[in-house]
Amino acid sequence: MSLSSLYTELILEHSRNCENKRNLECATCTKRGYNPSCGDDITIELMMEEGKVIDAAFSGDGCAISQASTSMMIDLIKGRTSEEVQKLVQIFLGMIKKEIEKEEDLDLLEEAIAFQNISNMPARVKCAVLAWHTLIQAIEELNPQS
């Protein structure tokens, strides 16, 4: 994998996105994710209402990959139900492991499809998946039964 296919304009733009990097005033759920190997440290905040993500944001510090992946994820999940969110996370994690075959499924990830080939850079996989794992934990804590 070349650097130009890793640090694309889209990824760099998201890595500096300030719109998604803020604090939510009335978050209903906060979850911190930490990547001890490189120190990526993000906190995801969700505002859920009737099982839907009304607003989402993140704070923290990390590499361009972790920051971009988090920002794209936040764009993707706003307005979705927690079931939809869980499905998207599964598709994203599946994509990273090269387990998703159907194009239509990948298309659901919108911009986050940018990380499709991150597995060619094993040292950076953890950075790309951190936010998604953190999100799943947050959602599971909200709906402990499911």
Add this chain to the structure above:
Amino acid sequence: MLDIETIRSEFPALGQNVNGKPLVYLDNAATTQMPVGVLEAVRNYKERFNGNPHRGSHYLSVKATMLLEEARTKVAKFINSPSTKEVVFTKNATEALNLVAYSYGLSSIQSGDEIVICISEHHSNLVPWQRVAGLKGATLRYLYLTEEYEIDLERAKQIINEKTAVLAIAVMSNALGTIYPIEKIVDYAHNQGAVVVIDGAQSVPHLKTDVQKLNADFFVFSGHKLFAPMGIGVLYGKESFLKDMPPFLMGGEMVEYVTEQETSFNELPHKFEAGTPNVEGAVGLGAAIDYLSEIGWEKITEHEKSLTKYALEKLSEVQYLKIIGSKNLEKRGPVISFTLEGCHPHDISTIVDMDGIALRAGHHCAQPLMNYLQLPSTSRVSFSLYNTKEEIDILVESLSKVRGWLGYES
């Protein structure tokens, strides 16, 4: 002067290409590469003398025992230990520190005592003491740094006091490269009645070690940062401490008589070496020590100093780069941490990796230090005797492109 061409040719790993570029290995503080002398010694042992030491009277077992003890003798001489009884083989520095913390610490530290470490300690010289403090009701206290990343000696004199049971400190910080005035601090701690544990993991590859001159009560290091294989480390301890300390791990090798209900323990150092030891590791460490001795400290220090000086100069010229550590060559070793404005160290290491450069990114197993310095992480380059100024030029060239890759105009 070091004959750098010859030296490099003795390290097979250095000859390879990484991502299509010649490897520039600048992560020596994490682990060093091995010279052929070490690789051959390990192979020779495995091919010809592999046996379980101390456990049999057949030829191979006797040979393995001899080689293990020969390695111990080399280590003792290398660190100027008064005797081989005081040299315990461990898995690595971490295990050696745990041994001291659990065996000495748990049996000697009392509630109300204080344990003092430096804020820049590696987690391996921090977490075990945190645990001992927690279990015994002792307090863990820290020595802090000045603006120049040196230990604040005036403050240190208040922190190390008659309550200090143990002072545990590294000679050289793996995150900052600072070499601390360890003899002064040890003296001071001893005057207060403290026992001193010294982490030599980073200093041993770069500075001549003399445990008697240091007056260390305990001293630890890892073989793999010293051109030896992974999985072999050393604990030096004064006999006066080791002899009364309870064993750390129980099992074979470390016992004398075992009955159904009771056991008496083997003599030093075997009391602390339970189970089949890493003989090939010890043999490799012995060979690494031979290799270093042949070159001699004078040449090694001179070369590494000139690399450090050159790197500090060149790195200072890189725009947006900030060195995190002392700029005083007399107070630092060949380990340099830095930040590059707007660039996360993890991205930096990915980008320079494409130019074949191995450097380290992260908190360097020193999270309390990073918090103290209010840095989430840094990048780190660390040199060894086989690095060259040309490699530093390649590094600087590659670093000057990093901001461009990350979308900055300059």
